[in-house]
Amino acid sequence: MNDDQITFHGDELYDAFLTRRPVAPLLGRNPDITIADAYRIQERFVARRLTAGEVIIGKKIGATSKPVQDFLGVYQPDFGMLTSAMVHADGATIDLGALIQPKAEAELAFVLKDDLKGPGVTAMDVIRATDYVLPCFEIVDSRITDWAIKIQDTVADNASCGVFVLGTTKGDPRRLDITLAGMVLEKNGELFSTGVGAAVQGSPANAVAWLANTLGDLGIPFKAGEVILSGSQSALVPVADGDELVCTVGGLGSCRVRFSGKAAA
Template identity: 60%
Template sequence: MTSTLHAELGDTLYRAWRERTPIAPFSARADGLPIADAYQVQQHFVARRIEAGETIVGKKIGVTSKVVQDMLDVRQPDFGVLLSGMHYVAGEEIAIDTLIQPRAEGEIAFYLKQDLRGPGVTREAVLAATESVGACFEIVDSRIRDWAIRIGDTVADNASCGVYVLGDERVAPAALDLAACRMTLDKNGRRVAEGVGAAALGHPADAVAWLANTLGELGVPLLAGEVVLSGSLAALIPVARGDALEMHIEGIGGCSVRFV
């Protein structure tokens, strides 16, 4: 696949994002969309948003839990870029009209105090480089119509990143068993999902290590000051106007969001 086609597909995703209009999956093309090419498309899509005034503030890891892999029929993790325009604080309202087909994920966010440069990054290195962890919502939002995605589609679409909501509470990870931390997620006062930290590739810090090592192969570090979303701990929850979500992660804290 040529750089010209990478740019063309990236521009298509950018227009879909700007116009809030979903598009057909790229994987349905005769030649499909190999992962290496999909990341090139993602880079162009992200570059268009940066040209429009956003900045990179972190990274996200997607498709880390089996329940999400089963739901999307995608069998390996991927990563995307967090941009300044995606960030909301806990309790803030999100206008549903700014999204296309949103779904919510409860996750553990890592706040880095040191750079992480792969290869060779381990769970222990991730924990040592982490200032604190907190509860967060990622609101994933595919630009691909009806979420009819394969791995190349979601990779190209910046790992289906929509926006994210960071909780106010942060704690040092040293005293926590992050794999055992239990998450509960309520929608409009009713329990709709539960999970534990181990859902994210066995341990959330292992997920961050996977990201650091994968990016290291591309010569890209995770930087001090960045936030890393380590992956969903339960199934994706569809949301609509009027929905209110609250989640809590044992030992870490909570997060809430409302859609208007």
């Protein structure tokens, strides 16, 4: 794709974010779009948000677990940028009216104490560079109509980033077995799904190492203090007005989020 096409689609996705009106799948309109093209579109989309006053506070890994891959029809990981406008505290009530077609997923967030840059980063390097881990929810939201996405669509759409909610209980990944620690997700007081860290690329630390190396090849480091979302350990959860979700990680603690209003789509 040429520069004008990249700019057009990045701006189109930014406008969809502002207006909460989704756009037709990019791949359907551009059959030759590559994943490299899609990341350039993502860069333009994120740049528009930064120009408007947001700052990057971390990164996310998407499409790491089989339930999410099966739902999306996307069978390889991707990544997106987290900004200051996306983060919410434990127990927050999310206004669905600010989103288009949100779905929630429960996962583990890594907060870094050291810079980390690939290539060559291992899962042990990730553990050493991590200050603490937190239970969290990511509320994904596609700017593509009806979630009709392929990998190029979700990559261009900043890995379908919506907002995220961080728990308050801090765990030391050198003491907590993040691979075997179980996760229980409840919706409105009833069990919705269970998961385990090993469902995410064998370990959440493996997923974070993959991202560090992928971004390192692009000259992009992890920075101390950044939040890294390691990928869903749950199935995607539909959410509506009045819903409450709680995810609990064994040996760590819980994260809670509520929802109000009606999404645009």
